[in-house]
Structures are given as structure tokens and as C-alpha cells.
């Protein structure tokens with residue numbers, strides 16, 4: 553999630569009154585009274601002096617006025633940061649258009665997938681969602697479409713419904729992360745910009761020469777990042793969702809990794825049983841709801857000498873990380889192998905008191 557709207561200050565050269573710092577306040581008041589104070593750039597201070605920016609040089613009479621009150625002022629040119637041009641907030645844009653008690657519920661952040669902003673609109677703001685969408689378009693110049701979540705991520709394909717509340721009528725875009733680009737249709741195949749660090753983290757652990765199986769690849773952000781980061785890798789990217797595989801194929805072309813990434817449409821268990829037993833140095837299991845049910849498949853996919861598993865799951869406040877580790881180790885032992893946990897981390901919060909976590913483990 554990223555905060556909505558921001559802007560950077562620019563530098564600007566301006567004529568100003570340079571005065572010893574004890575005269576700062578007085579000079580400001582004088583310049584303001586003479587209507588020559590430049591309010592659009594910020595006053596600067598150093599150890600000894602204050603620099604009061606002016607709209608123009610003072611006229612002869614104005615200089616006389618100034619001299620009488622502040623004997624040792626100097627007229628100089630100075631570099632000032634422009635006052636941060638503050639974009640109006642969504643709340644300011646909606647002033648007078650929403651009942652006051654609803655302002656507290658306005659969204660403060662969004663997921664940005666390419667040029668699409670995705671927000672959650674609370675039920676009481678439902679009737680105002682188009683106005684909110686328009687305000688987001690106005691305050692975020694790179695956004696062309698605003699979507700509101702219209703349900704939870706669900707089903708085998710892990711997708712959710714959206715309503716288009718402002719901008720261009722589409723759910724497809726191109727998303728960039730860590731130098732790779734992805735065609736994504738958020739309504740047809742799973743994609744989350746909140747996993748970008750994780751995609752890159754796993755890619756950076758892969759060694760040259762490895763064979764990797766991405767068991768639940770979606771549109772390919774793990775598989776493609778691995779292929780982009782390494783010369784000699786073979787990545788099998790499996791997904792049951794035909795849309796995900798279609799987008800994966802486009803993304804393989806877009807990122808020119810056709811020699812290294814091999815897309816396979818199908819059920820992960822069946823694909824491993826029928827085509828890919830005993831080949832992998834590394835298996836990525838990013839299906840947090842159900843990955844535990846695929847530990848046997850993952851073990852089967854690995855070379856007889858073993859390999860590394862990246863196992864994702866959800867954990868809530870009533871569960872514990874030790875329980876998760878225990879369940880994973882037990883599932884591996886049921887396959888006649890041993891698991892050595894190498895690393896774990898919380899990937900992101902998914903609900904109040906619920907997190908997605910990852911375990912990296914060596915399977916012996």
C-alpha cells in the first residue's frame with residue numbers, strides 16, 4: 553500500500569533581504585507591509601543571517617523605509633527551495649460534497665498496479681465511490697483508472713472482483729518492478745504489488761545453473777525476475793489459471809526470457825507427477841492458503857539430493873510462528889525427508905492480526 557499523492561520541492565534563485573538573524577521577524581513584517589514579500593518560496597536561515605525572499609527589488613522610497621528600520625540589511629540573490637507545492641488532498645477536493653461525518657472513512661492509501669489505483673471503499677461511502685475515484689485521479693497524475701475492491705480474493709485462481717469507479721474502463725495494465733515489466737489484468741489473474749520485495753528477494757537467492765519450479769506462478773513475477781537476474785537458469789512456471797498462463801507467456805516475451813522460463817498450464821500436483829519429478833534445486837510455493845497441502849508435491853519435485861523450498865502461508869494472532877514451522881517440518885517428514893529452516897519473515901499484513909509469512913527451508 554502506498555500513500556495517495558506527493559510532490560518534490562524545486563530550487564529557485566530570488567532577490568532577497570539578507571539581515572542579521574535578530575532582525576528576521578521585523579524584516580519579514582516590513583517586507584510584507586510593503587507588499588514585496590514572496591510567499592511562494594521559503595525563508596532561509598543560516599547561523600548568523602536570515603534571507604527574506606522578495607517579489608522584486610525595493611523601490612527608492614521602499615529602500616529608504618527599510619534602511620531607517622534595519623540599518624544593516626543587504627539586497628542579495630539567493631537560492632531558495634520553492635514552497636512544497638502541496639497537492640490538494642482527497643478530503644479537500646471533496647469538501648462540500650460529502651457529509652462531514654464520512655470524511656474520517658476516506659481511503660488514505662492504495663495499491664498501485666501500473667497506472668491503476670486499487671482502493672477499499674467502506675460500505676457507508678459506497679454512494680460516493682465515483683467522487684472518491686475522480687479525486688484520486690486528480691491527485692495522482694500517473695493513475696488512469698481507479699478500481700474499488702468488490703469482494704475478497706477467492707476461488708482456485710485467487711482473484712477478486714472490482715468495480716471501476718473512475719477513469720479508463722479497464723483492468724489491464726503494465727506494472728514495473730525491479731527492472732522487469734508485467735502485463736497484468738487484476739480481474740483475471742492474481743497479482744499484488746505488495747509482493748515485489750519478495751519476488752526480488754527469492755530471485756537474488758537463486759544460484760547460476762539451478763532448475764527452479766514456481767508451482768503457483770500467476771503471471772510470472774518470481775519466474776521472470778529469476779530469469780532476468782541469472783544467465784544460466786531453467787524455470788518451470790506452473791499455474792492452473794489459463795488467464796495467468798496467457799499473461800505469463802506475454803510477459804516472457806516482453807522481458808525476453810523465452811529460453812529460460814517454461815510456462816505450464818495445469819494443476820501443480822499433476823504437473824509434477826507427470827512431468828517434473830526429481831528435477832528441481834528450488835521450489836517456490838506461493839499459494840499461502842493451501843501450500844501445506846502441496847509439501848509432498850514440492851518434495852517430489854526436488855532432486856533426490858534435496859533442495860530449497862520457499863513456503864508461504866498465513867498466520868494469525870491465535871497461531872504462532874513455531875506452530876507454522878512445526879506443521880511444515882512434520883509435512884516434510886511425512887514424505888521421508890528432513891527440513892532445516894534457514895530463514896523466515898513476515899511478508900505483509902493481510903488483515904488485522906493476520907500476516908503472510910515465508911519460510912525458506914533446505915530439504916534433505
Ligand SMILES: C[S@@+](CC[C@H](N)C(=O)[O-])C[C@H]1O[C@@H](n2cnc3c(N)ncnc32)[C@H](O)[C@@H]1O
Nearest residue numbers: 708709710742768769770791792793819820838
Ligand atoms: C497467490 S497466487 C500467486 C501468484 C504469483 N506467485 C505472484 O507472486 O504473483 C496463487 C496462484 O496459484 C494458482 N493455483 C491455485 N491452485 C493451483 C493448483 N492446484 N495448481 C497450480 N496453480 C494453482 C492460482 O491460479 C494463482 O495464480
